[in-house]
Amino acid sequence: MEDPLDHKGKIKEPLLSSSTTKGGLRALIFIIVNEAFERLANYGLSTNLILYLTREYGIDAVNGAQILYLHSAATSFTPFIGAFLADTYVGRYFMIGFGCIACLLGVILLWLTTIIPGARPPPCVQFHDSCESASTLQLLLLYSSLGLMAIGAGGIRSSSLAFGAEQLGKRDTLKRAGILESFFRWYYATVSVALFLAMTCILYIQDNMGWKVGFGIPVVLMILSTLSFFLASPIYVKSKAKAGWLDGFARVLVASFRNRSIKLSSQVKDDVYHHRKGSRLLVPSEKLRFLNKACVIRNPKEDLIPDGRASNPWSLCTVDEVEELKSLIKVIPIWSTGVLMSINVLQHSFIVLQASTMDRHITSKFQVPAGSFTAFQLFSSVIWIALYDRVAIPLASKIRGKPTRLGLKQRIGIGILSSSAAMAALAIIESVRRKTAIKEGFSDDPNSVLHISALWLLLYFFITGFAEAFCGIGQNEFFYTELPKSMSSVASNLFEMGLSVSNLIASLLVTIVRNFFKGNDQESWLSSNINKGHYDYYYWLLAGLSLANFIYYRACSKAYGPCKGQEGNATDGGEALTDED
Structure with a gap:
């Protein structure tokens, strides 16, 4: 591919105007x-x-809630499958294209309901009327739409970021590092803005203009996404x-089993x-020696x-492949x-139901x-x-x-400890909400709006946001830091796999508790x-x-030992507070 960057690392004009140059900014x-x-x-x-x-x-x-849990699990797991198929068999372009079509079909089917x-049961007031249950055909249409959406999302999300990085050419020169980093920032910033608009503007339309319009807008958006x-x-x-990382893991396991009769020396x-x-890496580490x-x-x-090279890769692997599998096993705990x-972050379905029974007015009209x-x-x-990046770190550095x-x-x-505090706060809020419902005589009517402000729920989101900022981002950074660079695709999918x-x-x-x-x-x-x-x-x-x-977690952390580059608590030219007691 022609180099889209000049000697200063800037994009050259042909990238923007030439029809023969591929990749680059456009x-x-x-x-995105x-x-x-x-x-x-x-x-x-x-x-x-x-x-x-x-x-x-x-x-x-x-x-x-269980339907949505399974849908969310599938949406988080399909990128893992998509990444493997794209890297090993079909390529990233095909995978994203397939995902666009599948997702478009899914949102259209959901809009058709x-x-x-006849695509859904006749209207009725729950807990007041004798409601007719959805038929098998109606549920099949609903589940098919959700399934296609999950498959489509997996196809797009599994390859979008890596496919974008491919457009910048080889990654072995420093002049590309700046524009690649800029792409990552804009990618995540754009996705965050999209999530915020989805949770505000589209939901407001659904509440005020009905499901037909509210579900029709995502159809238009998905058409634009596919065309784009x-x-x-x-x-x-x-x-x-080309051959993916999963093949390498499989070869290590098979080869170690085939060579199980080998007696290793006491000294590696x-x-x-x-x-x-x-x-x-000329010799493997002492941990997990059987590998x-x-x-x-x-x-x-x-x-x-x-x-x-090995005459049979399924009988003899490289030290690098063995150590890659070991590093993955080591971070699993x-x-x-x-x-x-x-799990605490995934309680949104129940919280939406709570909020729907509380006073959600900001003003008398909104x-x-x-x-x-x-x-x-x-x-x-x-x-x-x-606050952490711009206030806490500079202040702590100044004091020390x-x-x-x-x-x-x-x-x-x-982050993990904070998530416990978030659930305790949510439990207290729900206890007050339930007592208010009983006091106001609505114990048999879960659809009535109570005289208690839904803004109390912000305490839960305030603490959960803190937990996510520390644990969620911390874990992603942990995977990228601790796993070898050759396993960056694994690191990027581990967190999503965890959500699944x-x-x-x-x-x-939920099934057990109910x-x-x-x-x-x-x-x-967990009554209905x-x-x-x-x-x-x-x-x-x-x-x-x-x-x-x-x-x-404390036990796992101590067993893991120090992170890479944290021996002596020194990292990146500064000082990191100790991870241990």
Whole structure:
């Protein structure tokens, strides 16, 4: 590909005007727009979906939440599959294009449920009328739309960022680093703005103009997203697929099993190992020694071909491949603590139901849509990130007289502990809300609006935003720092994989609580009638589990040891406060 940058690292004019030059800035614009519109459409539908399921389909709150948990789990897991398929078989361009079409079909099907009378059950007032349940065909249409949306989102999100980076050419020169970093910043900034608009503007339209218009706008947005991507097809740089990292992991496991009879020397340096040309890793580490058998050379004449490569990659791997798998296994315990923490962040369906029964007026004529309250969490995270980066760090550095910041694992621990406090605050708010409902005589009517301000919920979002700013960002940075550079695609998907597992665990937990935890009146804690159940007890349970998760995290943190570059607490030329006690 022709170099789109001049000797100063700036984009040359042909990139903007020549029809023969591929990649560069103009290609990035189309990719960012494609991703932004997809997020805007998807989140504009999913955020308020709990109200659509309960009011239009007659699905009770708990079953509706479980449907959304599974949908969210699929949406978080499909990028992992998409990344593997794109890297190994079909390429990133094909994967994003497939995702656009699948997502467009999904949002169209969901919109059709609002305009076709027979696509959903007849209207009725829940808990007052004898409501007709949705038929199998109606549910099939609903689930198909959600499934296509999840598949489509996975296709786009799995490859969009990496596909954008491809448009800048090779990454082995410093002059490209600035524009690549700028692309990442604009990518995440645009996605954040899209999420905020989805949680505010689109939800406001749904609340005030109805589901037909409110679900129709995401269809238009998804059409624009698809057109944005395909219109720029002639100018994209399209790399071919090659063997992915998952193949490397599989080879290490198979080779270590095949070579299980090998007896390793007591000293690692006494064995002969296979390594890549130019690699700095000549011998494997002592941890997880059984995997070292995958890279031991038993007979150089049989195990290696003349150019130094393994004659059978499934019997002999390189030291680098073995160490990559080890590094992944090593971060799994800390990754699992983030999985448990994310369950607290995934309570939006229940919180939307709570907000819908509370007074949401800001002025006498304007009230915040129930689903828009989740936007306060995003806003809170941004505020906390800015305060930490621009106020806390400079102030601490000034007091200590040298550059200072919190260690990675310390930030993760603070976030996990804060999530427990967030659930405790939510439990108290729900307890007051429930008592207000009973006092005002609405225990049998969960749809009535109570005389209690929904702004109390902002306390939960305020603390949860703090927890996300520390734990969420901390874990992402932890994965990128601790995993080898060759595993950057794994690092970028680990957090999303955690969200997928969190949704599945949250769904299982809801099922257990609903079936086995009941109050004195034998009403389930998670009753379909939010005023009769004890959702506050459920939140207290999550607060307790989060506290136990913090203790578990401390154990995992100590077992892991210091992060890379933190020996002696020195990082990046400054000082990081210790991750250990």
